[in-house]
Amino acid sequence: MGLQVAGLAVDRIDIVDDEPTVRLAYAEHVRDLRLEPVPEAGPLASLEEFAGEAAKRTQGAVCDYQLGARNYAPFHGAALVAAWYELGYPALLCTKWEQAVIDEMRRFRPRIPVLIKPSELDPDRLVAGLEVCIRELRGERTSSRRVWRTLVRVEDVSPDRNMRAYVVLPAWDNERVVRIPVTDIPEAVRPAVKPDARLYAWVNLGAETNEELFFDRWEVAE
Amino acid sequence: VEEQMNGRFRFAPDILRRLGEELNPSPDQSIVELVKNAYDADAHTCRVELTNVDQLSGSVRVSDDGEGMNADDIESGWLVLGRSPKTPGQPSTRLGRHPAGSKGLGRLAALRMGSRARLTTRPRREPTAEYVLSIDWHEFDEVKVVDEVVLPIERRQRPPSAEHGTEILLEDLRHPVNRGDVRKLARSLILLADPFSADPSGFRPVLAAREFKDLERFVESRYFADADYHLVAKLDSAGRASARVVDFKGEELFGAAHSDLAAKRDNQPYRCPAIEFDLWVFILTATAFQLRTSTLTEVRDWLRAFGGVHVYQNGIRVAPYGNPGNDWLDMNLRRVRSPEERPGTNTSIGRVSITGGEEELPQKTDRSGFIETPAFGELRTFAQDAMEWMARRRMELADARRAQERAESRQRARQASRGIEAAISKAPASARKEIEQAFGAYERSRDREVSQLRKEVQLYRTLSTAGITAATFAHESSGNPIKVITLSIRTIERRGKQELGSRYQQILEAPVCAILHATDSLSVLGTATLSLIDHQKRRLGRVSIHDVVKEVLKMFEPFLAGREVSTSTEWADGHPYLRASQAALESIVTNLLNNSLAAFERKSVAKRAIRIRTDLKDTVLVLSVADNGPGIEGIAVADIWLPGETTRPNGTGLGLTIVRDTVRDLGGRVDALSHSDLGGAEILVELPILGR
Numbered sequence: 001m002g003l004q005v006a007g008l009a010v011d012r013i014d015i016v017d018d019e020p021t022v023r024l025a026y027a028e029h030v031r032d033l034r035l036e037p038v039p040e041a042g043p044l045a046s047l048e049e050f051a052g053e054a055a056k057r058t059q060g061a062v063c064d065y066q067l068g069a070r071n072y073a074p075f076h077g078a079a080l081v082a083a084w085y086e087l088g089y090p091a092l093l094c095t096k097w098e099q100a101v102i103d104e105m106r107r108f109r110p111r112i113p114v115l116i117k118p119s120e121l122d123p124d125r126l127v128a129g130l131e132v133c134i135r136e137l138r139g140e141r142t143s144s145r146r147v148w149r150t151l152v153r154v155e156d157v158s159p160d161r162n163m164r165a166y167v168v169l170p171a172w173d174n175e176r177v178v179r180i181p182v183t184d185i186p187e188a189v190r191p192a193v194k195p196d197a198r199l200y201a202w203v204n205l206g207a208e209t210n211e212e213l214f215f216d217r218w219e220v221a222e
Numbered sequence: 223v224e225e226q227m228n229g230r231f232r233f234a235p236d237i238l239r240r241l242g243e244e245l246n247p248s249p250d251q252s253i254v255e256l257v258k259n260a261y262d263a264d265a266h267t268c269r270v271e272l273t274n275v276d277q278l279s280g281s282v283r284v285s286d287d288g289e290g291m292n293a294d295d296i297e298s299g300w301l302v303l304g305r306s307p308k309t310p311g312q313p314s315t316r317l318g319r320h321p322a323g324s325k326g327l328g329r330l331a332a333l334r335m336g337s338r339a340r341l342t343t344r345p346r347r348e349p350t351a352e353y354v355l356s357i358d359w360h361e362f363d364e365v366k367v368v369d370e371v372v373l374p375i376e377r378r379q380r381p382p383s384a385e386h387g388t389e390i391l392l393e394d395l396r397h398p399v400n401r402g403d404v405r406k407l408a409r410s411l412i413l414l415a416d417p418f419s420a421d422p423s424g425f426r427p428v429l430a431a432r433e434f435k436d437l438e439r440f441v442e443s444r445y446f447a448d449a450d451y452h453l454v455a456k457l458d459s460a461g462r463a464s465a466r467v468v469d470f471k472g473e474e475l476f477g478a479a480h481s482d483l484a485a486k487r488d489n490q491p492y493r494c495p496a497i498e499f500d501l502w503v504f505i506l507t508a509t510a511f512q513l514r515t516s517t518l519t520e521v522r523d524w525l526r527a528f529g530g531v532h533v534y535q536n537g538i539r540v541a542p543y544g545n546p547g548n549d550w551l552d553m554n555l556r557r558v559r560s561p562e563e564r565p566g567t568n569t570s571i572g573r574v575s576i577t578g579g580e581e582e583l584p585q586k587t588d589r590s591g592f593i594e595t596p597a598f599g600e601l602r603t604f605a606q607d608a609m610e611w612m613a614r615r616r617m618e619l620a621d622a623r624r625a626q627e628r629a630e631s632r633q634r635a636r637q638a639s640r641g642i643e644a645a646i647s648k649a650p651a652s653a654r655k656e657i658e659q660a661f662g663a664y665e666r667s668r669d670r671e672v673s674q675l676r677k678e679v680q681l682y683r684t685l686s687t688a689g690i691t692a693a694t695f696a697h698e699s700s701g702n703p704i705k706v707i708t709l710s711i712r713t714i715e716r717r718g719k720q721e722l723g724s725r726y727q728q729i730l731e732a733p734v735c736a737i738l739h740a741t742d743s744l745s746v747l748g749t750a751t752l753s754l755i756d757h758q759k760r761r762l763g764r765v766s767i768h769d770v771v772k773e774v775l776k777m778f779e780p781f782l783a784g785r786e787v788s789t790s791t792e793w794a795d796g797h798p799y800l801r802a803s804q805a806a807l808e809s810i811v812t813n814l815l816n817n818s819l820a821a822f823e824r825k826s827v828a829k830r831a832i833r834i835r836t837d838l839k840d841t842v843l844v845l846s847v848a849d850n851g852p853g854i855e856g857i858a859v860a861d862i863w864l865p866g867e868t869t870r871p872n873g874t875g876l877g878l879t880i881v882r883d884t885v886r887d888l889g890g891r892v893d894a895l896s897h898s899d900l901g902g903a904e905i906l907v908e909l910p911i912l913g914r
Contacts, residue, residue, distance in 0.1 A: 025705070096705075119741075
């Protein structure tokens, strides 16, 4: 048993999903790679505690986004994959996503190298995904995840409780409006987030789709 | 060491210009800095006089009745730049004031406003002395470093009538001060020492100008008692919040503990110094002012002059919070959502008072507010949470009021009915019967209408509940089971191919493909439900009609394929758009597609087809949705729009009503053909567009 993925010996894969039957289904994919699946039955401990423990007993993970429907974990999968990233541990976030989920996930995206839909996951893609994660953790980012400092133009800000900014990145696509929660922007920059404002941020301009985009290191354009 | 020489930093005169001119952005702010020096000197009054300031030769005089200074104070205090006189948290003046000036940098900016500055000061401790210092800035142009210019401090005999205090005269202004600056200065001076407080600090700056007198009268008017709601929110030194809202009679309407205000942040304390936040909110309508002593115009003008939420640290205002155009709490942005329950900067006035906190809340060197430290972020969050809480409580109140109005309207209808019956009884006997019959008929038809409306409301509520339930369980009902099926069937497919080799195609391929296809269709259900209720789609904005139609078609793709319906589209040129919510347009297109799909159930058609077409006629876009179903039959074309009218046993009869109402709301109109060139019904929606 065991595989070499980008030079890393992998023999056990952690499986995090709040639905037991889904965990079993993922386990079959892992078994077909002749690796040992480690389905997490839950309830999971705190984010830091669980991330640290899992990273010790396995070499990679497949993780769902929604973990809260069954009192399975007090955090969601994006936060977990991002915490693992900090630990240098490769993990795939495997979920279907709607716009609301994209919004919630965006701030974690700098630390989520691979986002994949369950219907697209098979053993080959699992290995390919882990390889992308491992390479990124070593500093080798794919072109769609390389960040550049770029101008961000605020088109509009929705005034409701979950404030969202609607921004355009002329260097990415001058026609498309990207929605981001205002809370993703650091507090120091937030007062400047008003219609027609110009800001700078580091963004992965090679991203092909809206859900791949992420933002970092915001500044107000003088 | 053979020899030791001493070096020291020295500064070119240009640094004075840069420090002075770049650190204070406007003349009014510069003068306010001198006034803050008067406050720090324990003055009770400080008078600012402007002479010919609209010209280059103008002068500014700032005089106070404070402690005054002797030669030593001037040399080691007033002339030293960059040293803070403050001890954080400790009042340090004789009257117990916290010094408000900023390390002499603001003073430098003010002194540089003129070509010459003259300081005359009479210390309280030396009753017969007067000290004079003159600065001619031209002298600094002639030297290489600042300390080459010597500034003599003259000690003189104080004129017998002169009291202690300090006077600064700025002459030959470098830039004229315009009327707008004077107005801003007047406002800044009035607001400087918290004029709203019942316990003012005893410091009253005065500007000798007409603009000031007008404003001063204004501020003294104090319309606080006319506020409909007064929010009093407090944060103690442990970061625990509390709040209450009182009405104009001073009676408490709502109260909140920390857990009510900080629920969103899991009751975490706010990490910033102790704060008191007052917000007076006005409902600026003629009705609300009917029984008040003040007029709507007075209060509106007063709010225009002083509205906004001002910030005071140790009793002295921190600009620019609450200045015109400074909406640091995003009040106006939040007000857009529900104007009735939320204050804006033009309908409210407020004050955030901070005691101490100089370390956690340091001010920027250029006096443009606080440095955006985490503590400042927390301060802002606290104020916003308090306002949010008040908005929710007011919303509750409004809901209760509406419920009461509904109950009262029924009672009023009954009373009116009895009134008419009484009136009829007084009519001549010959006409009475006829009137009674007519009124009876009217009442019956009105009752029918009311009953119909109630049913309609109930139907909307039922459908909403169905939608809410579908959305709540979208994840469980379609997400997880579909995930299991998809993942498992992929495993079966993979292992089947591996184990069975060429026999896989014969034995398993067809059923595996069928399951994969079916799960595709199923998964759309959850996605579609969640996509339709995305609350951001209800936001008004520029919406591209073609984009919305394409998006809905994409969402419907598996449903349409499952029902063997092919679609064709014909688009008008360009990208026509209008101002609407995406949800509104989606509900039009979705209901029209649903309508066509339902029609196919009534008739067997060889090749089911839906055609969507857009045409532009000047500024109107015509959206046509036609199908080759049975057309409109068994119901008059005009009646298809009526609520509850349906030819399907399980139909709600609301789809086309929603289309009609939504189109009307967007300023458009609807029409229908019972049989189009495709054979089935064609619905035509005309929408006025903004551009293409």
